[in-house]
Amino acid sequence: MIRWSDDIKTMDNLTENTINEDRFLDSPKCTNEIELCTNLDTQNVAVKVRKAFKSYGIVQVLEDFNMTVPKGGIYGLLGASGCGKTTLLECLIGRKSVNQGDVEILGEKLHHGHNECRIGYMPQKIGLYDDLSVEETFLFFGRSLDMSEAKIKERTKYLIDLLDLPQDDIRVKNMSGGQQRRVSLSVAFLHEPELLILDEPTVGVDSVLRQLIWDHFTTIVNNSAVTIIITTHYIEEVLHANTIGIMRHGCLIAEQNPKELLRKHQVPSIEKLFLKPKSDSNH
Numbered sequence: 591m592i593r594w595s596d597d598i599k600t601m602d603n604l605t606e607n608t609i610n611e612d613r614f615l616d617s618p619k620c621t622n623e624i625e626l627c628t629n630l631d632t633q634n635v636a637v638k639v640r641k642a643f644k645s646y647g648i649v650q651v652l653e654d655f656n657m658t659v660p661k662g663g664i665y666g667l668l669g670a671s672g673c674g675k676t677t678l679l680e681c682l683i684g685r686k687s688v689n690q691g692d693v694e695i696l697g698e699k700l701h702h703g704h705n706e707c708r709i710g711y712m713p714q715k716i717g718l719y720d721d722l723s724v725e726e727t728f729l730f731f732g733r734s735l736d737m738s739e740a741k742i743k744e745r746t747k748y749l750i751d752l753l754d755l756p757q758d759d760i761r762v763k764n765m766s767g768g769q770q771r772r773v774s775l776s777v778a779f780l781h782e783p784e785l786l787i788l789d790e791p792t793v794g795v796d797s798v799l800r801q802l803i804w805d806h807f808t809t810i811v812n813n814s815a816v817t818i819i820i821t822t823h824y825i826e827e828v829l830h831a832n833t834i835g836i837m838r839h840g841c842l843i844a845e846q847n848p849k850e851l852l853r854k855h856q857v858p859s860i861e862k863l864f865l866k867p868k869s870d871s872n873h
């Protein structure tokens with residue numbers, strides 16, 4: 591399996607004959623059509639971003655960014671390291687604000703501290719308290735989200751089983767990197783939010799558990815109206831998504847169903863598609 595940032599270094603090191611995002615520019619939904627997705631009824635939209643700009647000082651990260659994610663299903667966000675994925679997710683949860691443009695989440699304009707109970711977020715950098723055990727971590731976050739003690743207990747048991755979390759009194763600081771990531775992922779799920787925003791949730795997780803986690807995502811979206819937006823550097827993982835969005839230099843350049851992409855380009859895997867020479871892309 592290829593990771594954009596590790597196994598093939600960064601996309602900056604690659605030429606247009608290795609990874610080639612341009613092939614996506616002729617996908618059914620490139621920039622202009624993404625704009626047109628506004629026709630969806632507000633009640634069917636999980637996330638809507640319009641003409642968003644975000645910079646850090648002189649570094650322009652999001653540039654005229656537009657995106658509409660319908661409710662329900664998994665939306666996988668792909669793009670080279672540094673193209674602005676984390677910045678976008680942080681703007682969606684209200685941790686950062688855009689300099690210009692509109693962000694609407696679950697039908698409401700985003701403002702600070704808003705919608706917290708309806709959104710679950712797993713940051714790329716683990717944000718847990720070192721001295722807490724798994725159960726104490728769930729208690730802490732559950733109470734801060736106004737969950738009842740009984741519900742916290744029920745969800746704790748469920749998530750420990752589901753994600754094979756350490757059950758004894760082991761503290762976060764003594765857990766392995768993979769265990770910490772799984773606890774962090776569980777915190778995002780704890781209160782059964784309507785919208786889950788997950789920034790590289792499967793980094794450092796072994797392949798068996800990664801498959802289980804994706805199976806769980808699929809089960810959730812098949813059995814409820816939950817929407818999951820997920821970034822990953824494991825290209826093949828996005829095959830589980832209903833839609834993938836490709837980001838480049840702070841813009842969404844294309845969106846498509848990953849299986850349709852494979853069919854269209856006649857390649858057996860997403861990995862092959864990204865690594866296919868540009869001259870082969872006009873199928």
Ligand SMILES: Nc1ncnc2c1ncn2[C@@H]1O[C@H](COP(=O)(O)OP(=O)(O)OP(=O)(O)O)[C@@H](O)[C@H]1O
Nearest residue numbers: 646649651669670671672673674675676677678714
């Ligand atoms: N707080 C910040 N201050 C200044 N620059 C920042 C800050 N956060 C991010 N950046 C810059 O913004 C750009 C986009 O970063 P971001 O983390 O959003 O990219 P990314 O696509 O998530 O990358 P990766 O896949 O490596 O996580 C990068 O050039 C980064 O250096």
